[in-house]
Amino acid sequence: xxxxxxxxxxxxxxxxxxxxxxxxxxxxxxxxxxxxxxxxxxxxxxxxxxxxxxxxxxxxxxxxxxxxxxxxxxxxxxxxxxxxxxxxxxxxxxxxxxxxxxxxxxxxxxxxxxxxxxxxxxxxxxxxxxxxxxxxxxxxxxxxxxxxxxxxxxxxxxxxxxxxxxxxxxxxxxxxx
Numbered sequence: 001x002x003x004x005x006x007x008x009x010x011x012x013x014x015x016x017x018x019x020x021x022x023x024x025x026x027x028x029x030x031x032x033x034x035x036x037x038x039x040x041x042x043x044x045x046x047x048x049x050x051x052x053x054x055x056x057x058x059x060x061x062x063x064x065x066x067x068x069x070x071x072x073x074x075x076x077x078x079x080x081x082x083x084x085x086x087x088x089x090x091x092x093x094x095x096x097x098x099x100x101x102x103x104x105x106x107x108x109x110x111x112x113x114x115x116x117x118x119x120x121x122x123x124x125x126x127x128x129x130x131x132x133x134x135x136x137x138x139x140x141x142x143x144x145x146x147x148x149x150x151x152x153x154x155x156x157x158x159x160x161x162x163x164x165x166x167x168x169x170x171x172x173x174x175x176x177x
Contacts, residue, residue, distance in 0.1 A: 034065065035068035035069045037072060038072050038073050044074040046074070047075065048075065048076060048107065048109050048110075048112065049075075049077075049078060049103045049106075049109065050070055050075045050077045050112045051078050051103060051111050051113050051114070052066055052067060052077060052078065052079055052119075053096075053113070053114070053115040053116065053123050054085050054116055054119050055116045055119050056086075056117060056118040056119075057085065058116075059085070062116075064079070066116075066140075075112075078099075078103065080095075080119075081095075081099060087118055087121075087122065088125050092122065093126070096122065100126060104133050110132075110133055110135035112134070112135045112137075112138065113126060113136070113138070114138045114140065115137075115138075115142055116141055116142065117141050118142075119142070120140060120142020123137060123139075124139065124142070
């Protein structure tokens with residue numbers, strides 16, 4: 001197992017420009033926007049609510065295929081309804097806290113949280129702050145351990161002044177310094 005404590009960001013390479021461009025081009029593909037029907041052999045959910053957060057600079061539209069897939073499996077999948085994801089700003093964290101509380105109060109049950117990339121980091125902060133309200137945290141392409149080299153790091157530096165100071169998401173940026 002690699003010792004991540006001693007890894008420096010300048011020793012980790014970012015994805016190539018070609019790979020990054022190909023990933024963005026995939027967004028124009030119809031296969032990205034249409035959810036496959038779940039395999040009939042998959043277990044169905046128990047109807048509990050799932051709150052889903054998109055990646056950086058994305059909104060609920062980008063996670064619609066995930067919502068549709070989960071709804072087909074009998075989950076009450078919900079978009080975060082906050083707009084574009086700029087990270088754990090006071091505005092976003094406040095709206096997500098309200099959304100989590102409303103879902104808890106409406107259903108009387110704990111809520112599962114799913115977050116993609118920066119959305120995963122935001123959801124992790126929410127789960128840490130309100131563990132009694134969260135059933136499960138699922139991270140999609142979200143870093144768990146840092147440093148993580150990627151092309152989004154410069155944007156995170158620009159957004160860091162907006163982050164809620166009670167959030168620890170911005171603390172990983174020191175590894176890129």
